[in-house]
Amino acid sequence: MTARVIIEAVARAGLSAERVRQVAGAHPAVLAHLRSTDAATLLLGAATALGHDPDEGARFRANVFDPLSNRGVELRGTLDRPEEAQVLPSAYRPNPRPEELRAAAAILRADERFPAGDDVLIYQPMPPLADRENPDGTTTRRPTLGLYSPSGESRHRIVAVDVAAGSVDWSPAGVSVVAHPDDCESHLPTPVESLRDRGGPDHVRLRVVDGDTELWNMIVVRPRASAPQDPGDGSGVELREVRYRGRLVLRQAHVPILNVQYEEDGVTYRDWQYEETRFSATGSDPVGWGWRICAQPPRTILERPDNDAGNFQGVAFHHADGELRIVSEVAAGWYRYASEWRLTDGGTIKPRFGFAGVRNPRTCMRHRHHVYWRFDFDVEGSANDVIEQFNDTGSAASEAVPIVQEVARKRRAPARFWQVTDKTSGRGYRIRPGEHDNTTDPYGVADLWFLRHRPSELYDGNVGDNNQAMLNRFVNGESVSGTNVVVWYAGHFRHDQNEPDTHQGHIVGPDLIPVP
Template identity: 25%
Template sequence: MRVNSTTKARTRAAAGLTVAALAAGATAGAGPATAQPKAAPAAAAAADCSAAYRIEQKLSSGTTWRMCWRYDGKAGLVLEKISYQPKGEPKPIRVLNSARLGQIHVPYDDGNIEYDDLTGFDFAQGLMNLAPGECPGGTIKTVKVPDSWNEDPNVKGLCTTTRSRGHAYRMQGDTANKVFQAQGKDLLVYTVNQVGWYEYMTEWRFQDDGAITMNVGATGSLSWDDYDAGDGRGWPIGKGASAKSTSHSHNAFWRLDFALDGSTKNKVEQYDSTVSAPTRGQRAPTTKTTRTKVTRELAGDSKNYRWWRMVSATGKNKDGHARSYEIVPGPTTKYPGRSYTKHDLYVTQYNKCELFASHNPGNCGPGAGKSVDKWVNGQTLTHPVVWMNIGFHHIARDEDQQPMPVHWQGFSIAPRDVTAMNPLTPAELGRQNGHWRPRR
């Protein structure tokens, strides 16, 4: 059953549904934290919101991230007006209008039940209070949950902190006694939402090199009432082989509304490479890469030697190259059972009504449909919105009890030509841009 002592109210309001356990999915784990986020002068702020809803952090490497946050009654945490300012850039560079979860779809292998946790099982209502030890070195912000079912709608549930991620780079210099290296720093923003026996950790990681990683992790507990799976649909948990926990999938969707350099008129490009065997006179195989401009809505699939990028329509770096962000999918198990989970990436024309990848509430117009696949209908892209689908097939194991270790799923967007050089380049190497030559 998708119920425990802390979720009875949510279960009653969900029309008394009885469910087999959920185990959800995805992120890169939180590590050690350091300095607290700090406010900056209003004149320098790229995020246009009140101080209570502003996140701003200058990392030790010189990079500053700025954004606003709000809490949605279905999607949970929503980040808006996200900008990135590495050292050497005179002003913040806008990256995203908004970033949020688009759905967590959970179908069970036995075909008896499936859930849409954001729109159908009160994900947002399950925001959990965080203890100081869960946000080491950071700040826990109080979130007012819309239409809360609890007596007190205020939850200490949003952590903003920083952490180290290991080497940002390492390079041997011109002489054997010179090594250039730096340890990378990240701004970490996260919440925890309980749905039944499981707890989703929604993490946003903003790196000092300009990359953004978004993850969902699932932890908590396997449901005590979910051990009746037949052969081929479950895994024995506990002594013997009689109690088999039902296997299921976690299909996590994210919705990204880009606004590179402050403009929503971004362009989408797909790149595919083909490798051909050596011909006479060649020493090795050849590789050719082809660019396809995506001008209409897209239902896309990841494949070997394929990638996408979102390109700024207005901004260029100091080398005169158009700024862009590359989409970097994480490991995924694509679920073929529903039309909206059959593709890895969707690009749709912006529509303020299109907010959730499946069972979208509200009426988006005649014949619009309730899922993201129905919205890909040939419209010209003038304001593209990206939907990323990352799947995880959860086959339980003895180690999932008790409590269940966090399992993660997610993806990243990486800067491509946003700056003319590595934004963390040390001053001593600043001249080595393009086809440079060693000094004699």
């Protein structure tokens, strides 16, 4: 008998984007700092409540950004009295939103230098912004756009658009596609004009029931609402309050950091994971658009024919052969990523991340993807976990070595796997590295971090030029014995067009195996 997959929409504690706009528009300190007189022009998102079990008095943090002045502020307050929020200047600059990209595309198409032809396509490239520094110290916000003109002299070009001034910089400083004789990847990019959100809830409660037994119960968050954002770049499909057979095992599991590093010229990018893009999924939508229970396996860009399209956008579920797949596809510039979780009926959790791209000369260059999962373990509760590293002894039995203090580690001999268990019951999860997860290079920093839980440590705060994961800043010598434990786990994938990897779909990820 196949287990039943049940989903229902749920609300999460926090302030809606519209409520944040109302608070910001009525707060004199916000508009004074942003130099704005029109709250309708501000860029902002929902403010999720902070803490494990937020109530109406919980604290929240929200970023408010004015694209005209290119300035931002952070609001810090409580849900029950948001109008009393503290206002702090913020250096965070959000990536362009779909409506901003569409406005920029309209300006670009109206420019007299826009290439002729019906086959010209405007897409979102990397980097997402090419802001200009002015002589007076201010900066002008300028979203970038990629031009694909297959019949033109140069097939790809990246420009910067000043939306406020209605002007186009056709050669923005520090931004280039890189001269390369060929495009790589067969899929055409999605035009920015088609980046439409069709609605649907942000969160659902997922239950997997076998007969009278509930195997899994959790909150699933779709990429567009995943944490952290503003500041932060989303985290793909996010899991919260994960219970197996009634027992809490993970408070939160997601991918807050995703980096790309090019070997030939040293260029790096911090990729976002909130932009849902289309893939193929057939089934029913019991809670509305964006959530689909499938009778057949969903197909992302890794499995489907040569196009960057599909009939669905959001999160798809498919259960077969004792395993549930939770699947979404996200876009970041010319990259496409498969964000996936596989949950077995026996309790194993398989985080998976797949790498693909659309037509662009950049993808022809040798580069490395670095994906960083964050697992907030709450085995039997939140305050009594212990960590062990199991080393190879040359025999069938591994040597268990306790980890008692915050530390970063690499996947190298003699380590074979790691384990997080409850100090009293002994139950928990073993972290067994995936076959293709590789080990870090200097840019990737490390492979695992074992940390004491801190609510503020969702976002590493790197807004610099190299985009490197700054997780070592969280390692400060705190005890992780008998505490609330967080594990960051990194997978590393090298893409070389001339020496393609033979394993299917460019997929990485560990197995989290239950310890009875």
